[in-house]
Amino acid sequence: AQKITQTQPGMFVQEKEAVTLDCTYDTSDQSYGLFWYKQPSSGEMIFLIYQGSYDEQNATEGRYSLNFQKARKSANLVISASQLGDSAMYFCAMREGKTGGFKTIFGAGTRLFVKA
Amino acid sequence: DTGVSQDPRHKITKRGQNVTFRCDPISEHNRLYWYRQTLGQGPEFLTYFQNEAQLEKSRLLSDRFSAERPKGSFSTLEIQRTEQGDSAMYLCASSLDGMSNQPQHFGDGTRLSIL
Numbered sequence: 001a002q003k004i005t006q007t008q009p010g011m012f013v014q015e016k017e018a019v020t021l022d023c024t025y026d027t028s029d030q031s032y033g034l035f036w037y038k039q040p041s042s043g044e045m046i047f048l049i050y051q052g053s054y055d056e057q058n059a060t061e062g063r064y065s066l067n068f069q070k071a072r073k074s075a076n077l078v079i080s081a082s083q084l085g086d087s088a089m090y091f092c093a094m095r096e097g098k099t100g101g102f103k104t105i106f107g108a109g110t111r112l113f114v115k116a
Numbered sequence: 117d118t119g120v121s122q123d124p125r126h127k128i129t130k131r132g133q134n135v136t137f138r139c140d141p142i143s144e145h146n147r148l149y150w151y152r153q154t155l156g157q158g159p160e161f162l163t164y165f166q167n168e169a170q171l172e173k174s175r176l177l178s179d180r181f182s183a184e185r186p187k188g189s190f191s192t193l194e195i196q197r198t199e200q201g202d203s204a205m206y207l208c209a210s211s212l213d214g215m216s217n218q219p220q221h222f223g224d225g226t227r228l229s230i231l
Contacts, residue, residue: 004158033217035219035220037219037222043205043224043225044222044224044225045159045207045209045222047219047220047221050217050219052217091158091159093158103149103161103164103172104149104161104220105161106151106158106159106160106161107158108156108157108158109156109157109158
């Protein structure tokens with residue numbers, strides 16, 4: 001069963017506007033972590049933001065925030081004030097707890113295009 | 117912190133040949149992971165180590181694939197009798213042990229092309 005679902009293969013956003021990238025997940029663990037990574041065309045994977053399953057507040061890192069809705073099992077990434085350099089693939093990932101072997105699994109990604 | 121380094125960056129080989137990739141993690145990181153990524157997809161988990169112990173292997177990892185981390189530092193991933201379907205980017209990542217909030221730090225990957 002697919003555990004990380006990113007339903008948007010591609011997204012367009014106007015420069016300086018905000019954009020939300022969707023991510024839903026499935027796990028039976030109570031303790032897990034959710035991550036977002038950015039992969040520019042150059043190929044490197046860049047860590048953006050983390051949300052723990054027990055964190056009560058949504059995570060924020062600069063222009064990135066994570067809209068965590070635990071009951072819905074969603075962990076959407078919000079990028080505010082988009083910049084041209086934000087154009088990249090974005091991957092949602094989940095690290096499961098003990099029952100999941102502590103490994104991290106990734107979604108299929110969303111390609112974001114920022115328009116000038 | 118010199119980051120995760122992988123060698124080589126690119127490997128082109130003929131079908132049926134064996135290839136070996138190396139990954140040097142961030143020095144204080146106990147955990148080391150191998151992933152495979154094909155074009156337009158997210159990284160697929162292959163295996164991971166905690167220190168020198170290989171704790172889990174994906175079902176994707178056929179018996180042609182073997183990974184080692186002999187001294188708990190660098191790791192190698194070997195693919196024997198390569199096939200066309202092995203063409204992909206092979207990513208290595210490392211993280212601190214036991215810290216659930218610690219992200220994985222990725223290397224730049226080794227791109228494998230099978231002729």
